[in-house]
Amino acid sequence: MKYTVFLAVTFLLFSCNKNSGTNTSFVQDLTALEKAIEQATPGDEIVLANGSWKDVQIDFYGKGTASQPIILRAENPGKVFLEGKSSLYLGGEYLVVEGLYFRNGYSPRSSIVAFKIGQDSTAFHSRISNCVIEGFTKPSRLINDHWIEFYGQHNQLDHCYIAGKSNDGETLRVFHTGNQNTSNYHQIVNNYFGPRPRKGGPRAETIRIGDSKTHMTPGYVNVADNYFEACNGEVEVISDKTNFNTFRNNIFYKCEGSLVLRHGSFAKVDGNIFIGGDESGFYGGVRVINTGHWITNNYFYKINGEVFRSPLAMMNGIPKSQLNRYRQVTDVVVAHNTWVNCKSPWQVGVGQNIASADVLPEVEIRSAPPIRSIIANNLIYNDQADDSPVVNHSSIDGVLFRNNVLHNDGLTFTKYDALQLQDVKMTQINEWLFAPEEGLSGFLDSLYNGFDFDKIEQDLFGSSRADKNLVGAISQLAKAENYQLDQSRYGPSWFSTNRATAEPAVLTASSKAGELARLLDQAEAGDIIELTDKEYTLNGSLKIDKEIIIRSAGEDKAQLLFSGGESTPAFEMNPKGSLRLKNIRIKGKAGQLAFAPLKENMSSAYKLLVDDCEIEGFSYLLKASKGSFADSITVSNTLIQNCENGFVLAADEKGDYNAEMVSIDKCSFINVQRNVVHFYRGGYDESTIGGFLSITNNNFMNCGAKEESSVLLKTRGIINVFITGNTFRQNPVKLVALLWGEKNNHHRDNTMVNSGEIKVEEQQKLEILY
Numbered sequence: 001m002k003y004t005v006f007l008a009v010t011f012l013l014f015s016c017n018k019n020s021g022t023n024t025s026f027v028q029d030l031t032a033l034e035k036a037i038e039q040a041t042p043g044d045e046i047v048l049a050n051g052s053w054k055d056v057q058i059d060f061y062g063k064g065t066a067s068q069p070i071i072l073r074a075e076n077p078g079k080v081f082l083e084g085k086s087s088l089y090l091g092g093e094y095l096v097v098e099g100l101y102f103r104n105g106y107s108p109r110s111s112i113v114a115f116k117i118g119q120d121s122t123a124f125h126s127r128i129s130n131c132v133i134e135g136f137t138k139p140s141r142l143i144n145d146h147w148i149e150f151y152g153q154h155n156q157l158d159h160c161y162i163a164g165k166s167n168d169g170e171t172l173r174v175f176h177t178g179n180q181n182t183s184n185y186h187q188i189v190n191n192y193f194g195p196r197p198r199k200g201g202p203r204a205e206t207i208r209i210g211d212s213k214t215h216m217t218p219g220y221v222n223v224a225d226n227y228f229e230a231c232n233g234e235v236e237v238i239s240d241k242t243n244f245n246t247f248r249n250n251i252f253y254k255c256e257g258s259l260v261l262r263h264g265s266f267a268k269v270d271g272n273i274f275i276g277g278d279e280s281g282f283y284g285g286v287r288v289i290n291t292g293h294w295i296t297n298n299y300f301y302k303i304n305g306e307v308f309r310s311p312l313a314m315m316n317g318i319p320k321s322q323l324n325r326y327r328q329v330t331d332v333v334v335a336h337n338t339w340v341n342c343k344s345p346w347q348v349g350v351g352q353n354i355a356s357a358d359v360l361p362e363v364e365i366r367s368a369p370p371i372r373s374i375i376a377n378n379l380i381y382n383d384q385a386d387d388s389p390v391v392n393h394s395s396i397d398g399v400l401f402r403n404n405v406l407h408n409d410g411l412t413f414t415k416y417d418a419l420q421l422q423d424v425k426m427t428q429i430n431e432w433l434f435a436p437e438e439g440l441s442g443f444l445d446s447l448y449n450g451f452d453f454d455k456i457e458q459d460l461f462g463s464s465r466a467d468k469n470l471v472g473a474i475s476q477l478a479k480a481e482n483y484q485l486d487q488s489r490y491g492p493s494w495f496s497t498n499r500a501t502a503e504p505a506v507l508t509a510s511s512k513a514g515e516l517a518r519l520l521d522q523a524e525a526g527d528i529i530e531l532t533d534k535e536y537t538l539n540g541s542l543k544i545d546k547e548i549i550i551r552s553a554g555e556d557k558a559q560l561l562f563s564g565g566e567s568t569p570a571f572e573m574n575p576k577g578s579l580r581l582k583n584i585r586i587k588g589k590a591g592q593l594a595f596a597p598l599k600e601n602m603s604s605a606y607k608l609l610v611d612d613c614e615i616e617g618f619s620y621l622l623k624a625s626k627g628s629f630a631d632s633i634t635v636s637n638t639l640i641q642n643c644e645n646g647f648v649l650a651a652d653e654k655g656d657y658n659a660e661m662v663s664i665d666k667c668s669f670i671n672v673q674r675n676v677v678h679f680y681r682g683g684y685d686e687s688t689i690g691g692f693l694s695i696t697n698n699n700f701m702n703c704g705a706k707e708e709s710s711v712l713l714k715t716r717g718i719i720n721v722f723i724t725g726n727t728f729r730q731n732p733v734k735l736v737a738l739l740w741g742e743k744n745n746h747h748r749d750n751t752m753v754n755s756g757e758i759k760v761e762e763q764q765k766l767e768i769l770y
Contacts, residue, residue, distance in 0.1 A: 022068065026075070030056050037061065043068035048100070050079040057087045057109065059117045064094030066125070074099030077130055078494040089114045090128075091121025099494075102133040107145065111173075112136055116151040122180055127156040130492040134194075135164035139601040142627040142656070144168040144203065151175050156187040161491035163194025165233070166575075166604045166629075170205045171196060174221055176214040176242050188223045192491030195230035197605050198256070200629045200690065201656035201681075204233030205257075210242035212324035215263035217242050224248040227490035229497075232256040235284065235308050235689055240264040247272060251485065258284030258309055263327075266292040271460050271473075273485075274311070275432050276302040276342075284309035285342075287350070288370075289317065291330040295337065297460045299473045301432040304343040307393075308689055311345040312337075314373070316352040316366040316394050325363065326351065329370035336456055336465075338379045338472040340426075340434050345380055346418070349394025356742060359765040371398030376448040378404045379472030381424055381434060385411035390418045402448035405471050427477060435480040436470060444470040504528050508553065511536045523548055531558035531584065538562045538570060544606070545574035551582035557614065559585040566591035570618075573597040573630075575604035582611050588618040590644065595621065597628035605631040605660075612637045619644040621672075624658035626651045632661040641670040644706075650680035650714075657681040657718070663694045673706040681717030692720040700728045700755070710734040712755070716764070721745040728755035740764050 022043035025036040030053070036046045042064045064070040070092075074080035077099030082088070087107040088097065102112055112133055115123035133147055146169050148157065157172070165171045171193070176182050193206050206228060209221050219242035228250060231237045237255050238247065241263035252259070252274045261267050269286060276283030284305040286295060295312075303311040317328030339345040351366045380389050385408050390396075396416050406419035407426075413419055422443050426434040436444055447453075447469060457465055461483055463476035474480050487497065504526040509516045511533035517540070519529055525546040530553040538560055552558040562570040570586060571579060573595060586594060594615050597606060608622070608630060615621060621643055622633070628651065640646065646669065649658040662679060669676055679693050693715060704712045712733045715721045721739060724747065728736050734756045739745035741762035750758065 033058065037072075040070045042070065042094070045071045045073065047073060047075050048080045050075045052081045052083050053086065054084040054105075055086060056082060057085075057089075059089050059091070060095060060097065061091040061117055061121055062095055063092045066094060069094040069096045071096045071098065073097070074101075077492065078132065087112055089117045090123040090126050091117035093124050093126070095123060095126040097128045098130050099492075100131045102131070102136045106136055106138050111146045111149040113147065114149040114151065115155045116149065122152040123155055124152045125154045126152070127158065128160065129156075130159045130494070132161045132492060132495050133163075134161065137165050137603050138167040139603050140627050141167045141199070141602055141629055142652075146170050146173040148172040149175060150184070150186050151181050153180065153184040154186070155184070156189070157191060158187065158189045159191065159490075159492055161192045161194060161495050161497070163196065166197050166199065168199070168201075168203050170203070170208040170239075171233075172207045174207075174209040174219070174242075176210045176217045176219060182214075182217045183220055185220045186222070188221065189225050190490060191226045192487070192497065193226060193228045193231055194497060196233040198629075198631055198660045198690075199233045200658065200660055201652070201654075202234060205236045205239045206231040206233065207237070208239045208241065209245055210240075210264065212241060212263050215241055215243075215323065219243055219245045219264070221245045222248070223250065225250065225490075227251045227253065227487060228255050229253045230255060232282075236260040236262065237284070240267055246270070251275070254280070254283060256280060256282035256284065256305075256309070258287045258305070258313070260287040261289055261293055263290065265290040267294075269293065269295045269298060271297045272299075273460075274298070274300045274303050276304060278302060278304070281305065282309055285311035285313070285345075287313040287315065288329055288332055289315050290327045291332070293332045295332070295334045296456050297458070297473045298337045299433075299460055300337070300339045300342050300345065302341050303339070303345070306344070307347065307350055310347040310350060311339055311342040312347065313350040314348045314370045314399070315350045316370075317368040318363065318366050319368050322363055326366055328368040330372050332370065332373040333450070334373070334375045335377050335450070335453065336459070336471065336473055338381070338474060340381045340432075341383060342380075344386065344388045344391050346375065346389065347391040347393060348396050348399055349392060352394040356763055359763045369395040369398055373398060374400045374402065374450055375404060375418070376400070376402040376450055377453075377471045379424070379436075379444075380405070380419065381407045381426055382409055385409040387411065387413070389413055390416055392416065402450070403446055403471060405443060427481070429481055429483070430485075433480065433483065435474040435477050436472065438477050444472070447471065502526070504549075506530060508532050513537070513539070517542060520544075520548065533558065535559045535561065538564065540564050541569050541572040543572050543574060544577035544579045546576070547578040549580045549582065550584065552584055555583075557583050557585040559587065562586065562588045562592055564592060567593070569593040569596035571595045573606040573608065575602055575606070578607040580609040580611070581613055583613065585614040587616055590617075590619055592618050593620040593623055594618045596623050597625050597630075599625045600627065602628040605629045607632050609634045610636070610638055614639045614641075616641045616643065620648060621646045622648065624649045624651045628658055630659040630662075632663075633659055634661075634663045635667055636663075636665045638667045639670070640667060640672060643672050645674055646672045646676040646678075648675050648678045650678045653682045655681065657691050660690055661692045664696070664698060665694070666697045668699045668701070669703050670701050672703045674704065674708070675714070676700065676703050676712050678714045679718050680714065681719075689719050691718050693718055694722045695724070695726060696722065697725045698727075700726065700731055702730050704731045704733040707733055710756075711736075711738055713737040715739065715745070719743045723747040723750060723758065725749045727751045727753075729753045731755040735759055
């Protein structure tokens with residue numbers, strides 16, 4: 001891969017060489033640290049003693065120089081733990097922070113790390129390096145903060161590991177308000193952005209640069225040589241909202257979102273690798289809005305997201321758009337990129353919504369298609385035929401297609417004169433990397449020479465295009481064959497993302513009072529608890545705060561009789577709790593809940609999987625609380641009967657929702673009186689494209705007798721709904737479901753007997769959230 005010279009320059013700038021007269025202060029508590037900071041002069045080094053530093057808000061202010069920065073570092077990298085309510089803010093010039101580890105807590109301020117102290121002390125020419133922020137998230141998912149806030153100019157974040165933010169707000173935010181924060185040339189380089197779980201709503205980007213109010217400002221932010229893994233917070237992994245920013249040589253590994261050129265213009269997107277897979281249809285590529293972008297030398301493998309998450313999504317804009325909406329795509333170049341086994345990789349006019357003019361104001365209608373843009377010298381390779389490699393959602397006439405090559409397993413595609421069908425021989429280098437074989441000519445080297453195309457000097461792996469130039473991201477096989485994706489290049493040298501995995505223990509629980517709860521508390525994540533007796537009485541909620549499996553030891557179902565108090569759940573889902581129940585009968589009574597998250601402080605998502613079970617007698621099968629979120633709820637082969645309410649996932653508003661993936665398959669619902677399924681997302685925010693509800697092959701009988709809405713399955717605002725192959729008998733409702741036709745709501749092969757109908761409402765009027 002290409003490597004730029006700025007890193008060498010930066011490390012020289014932040015050289016730690018000091019004159020012999022400089023001081024090193026070893027500090028062991030906050031009082032000593034504050035004194036050392038106050039007395040620090042250029043070249044001084046402040047060393048934090050190894051150990052836990054709890055509830056410390058560090059304001060690191062000082063003025064170093066280019067040759068003699070002031071350094072704040074760990075005694076040993078990774079051995080200084082900032083825990084509890086802790087934060088680190090920088091102000092001044094030429095400051096360096098190294099080797100700190102934030103864990104087991106959260107910041108009491110608006111961010112964990114900020115290049116600014118208060119309103120007056122902004123940091124310039126400062127650097128944070130070799131640090132870790134892991135799971136340092138607010139107690140509630142609904143509380144907004146940013147983990148890292150960039151202000152000032154010429155600041156840098158490098159070789160850091162950052163993962164686990166689950167609450168509202170971007171992980172990293174670059175601010176551009178005020179002259180001191182524009183044309184800032186910040187460097188975000190060589191970091192490992194680890195998993196960010198699905199949030200269930202907007203405002204969960206991993207990186208956001210600017211906002212709509214500063215969309216005219218120059219940024220010159222460089223985001224390069226970073227590794228993004230499973231950054232699934234929302235549809236935008238990176239949201240670029242200022243101008244002249246660069247995104248180069250980054251790896252996006254199985255991220256359920258895209259690099260989005262949202263409000264900014266004149267971005268360079270070069271040499272990035274996007275790796276997806278068949279296990280998810282949500283992996284995203286690059287989404288394009290605004291003007292003047294160059295998208296070159298990028299490689300996409302099995303990116304199968306659709307529409308907003310398409311491998312390449314060129315959006316429609318809004319004529320005379322407001323600041324925070326969508327400006328028309330103009331003067332964009334997409335050249336020398338490769339797409340391998342991606343589903344419908346090029347989508348033009350994404351977001352066109354003219355049909356929604358009756359339910360949306362005129363200022364929301366995206367009717368302006370891309371214009372004056374070029375897609376040239378690209379390669380699409382499919383080893384299985386794709387009947388729609390180019391999708392036109394609006395008008396494609398404003399896009400010039402030149403010398404693009406398609407290998408499509410023999411299936412022709414002639415629409416839009418966009419692609420030349422060819423038989424391309426590819427060498428498979430690893431699981432996801434394919435490059436054209438040597439010796440191919442006649443079509444791969446037949447290139448369109450557009451304006452400034454000569455400035456595309458190298459390919460994806462740094463080979464000179466002056467020596468050899470082909471369509472696609474890779475021009476020389478030899479260099480591609482030597483490429484190895486080394487995750488250890490990213491993040492701190494002392495930190496490993498590898499976690500030891502132990503074989504799960506199988507624990508046996510008798511029906512002795514309290515034994516099941518005791519084993520749950522003692523079990524390690526991933527363990528299995530087998531129920532050996534026929535009947536168990538639960539006097540209180542079972543706390544689920546880790547990954548655990550509970551199953552009957554034999555073929556017969558063990559029975560759990562819940563005798564807890566009113567409004568308490570049999571299973572209390574805690575942050576990061578993951579419960580799988582297998583072959584169990586659970587019986588409750590009026591006023592009780594079978595499953596429920598905590599009523600507050602659900603800082604992280606939970607998971608629930610129920611298979612081959614019987615559940616009866618509860619007031620609620622599952623009831624979400626405000627701010628709670630389930631990453632996945634999967635119920636299969638289960639009987640649910642004689643319950644007042646079923647699944648109620650409807651506690652949040654303003655675009656947030658209470659679960660991402662909900663799947664109900666091969667289940668029977670008998671005498672569930674209301675809210676059989678109530679899955680709700682309130683408000684209109686087109687860039688939030690969840691949740692996902694699949695109801696397949698189930699039987700519903702005598703349900704909905706007390707349903708005031710007279711709708712059996714309520715799904716208002718949910719974007720992806722599939723109701724397939726179900727049977728509905730004797731359910732006294734007017735509608736089985738009211739689906740949102742304009743979105744991804746579908747039904748087929750359902751049988752209705754005295755149960756109303758499934759109605760599709762093409763457009764739904766919702767409250768606009770912005």
